[in-house]
Amino acid sequence: AQSVTQPDIHITVSEGASLELRCNYSYGATPYLFWYVQSPGQGLQLLLKYFSGDTLVQGIKGFEAEFKRSQSSFNLRKPSVHWSDAAEYFCAVAPGYGGATNKLIFGTGTLLAVQP
Amino acid sequence: DAGVIQSPRHEVTEMGQEVTLRCKPISGHDYLFWYRQTMMRGLELLIYFNNNVPIDDSGMPEDRFSAKMPNASFSTLKIQPSEPRDSAVYFCASSYPSTGNYGYTFGSGTRLTVV
16 A cells, blocks of 8 residues: 655754755555645645656745655755744655545654744 | 635534534535544545545544535534544545646644543
8 A cells, every 4th residue: 555654753944944854655656746734723735746747846835846756755845944834744645547546645744843 | 715614613522422523625626535633643534525425435433433425515524422532633625636636625624622
């Protein structure tokens, strides 16, 4: 069965520093990949998604992610973090074919704290 | 567009009581999902519907949980009887993948506390 691993439960970065959140997936084929952000007390908001094509995808709020098939990874990056980026980030995967292409499986999340 | 609307935002109930959570998906979206979020288990898919028909309910924890979607603009998740271990945030999400726009729009969630 497909799975998503986010190895970092909690990350702290300084404001203005760069950020990389890791995501690895386990799946036999190229899945659809997503990153969501959840602010406290809120629902999840889609940051970006990858289906095919260019392996570097741009999202909202200055985030980008790179799909690396050889490493089964889809890491999220931002060159300069703002205090408002403090939130929990979820990587998600869906099968890239078949009837369940719309069924997302979420990772356990990475909680990002931003120091002034 | 008002987005996915869930009600109530917070619910506190006593063990053994019936609880009903409500969701209004985005107009035109043909998939609706119910997720549960807890610290211990993260985000769990409970059930999802396509065109108001339940497609996969394998994530529903037990018979105390039931979900319906009587029409394209409304869904309910019911717990009867409720137990303290049901305390969690319940999210509804909708999507419209036939346009190629995979990915969900989430509601703000219902925080359920069973005492």
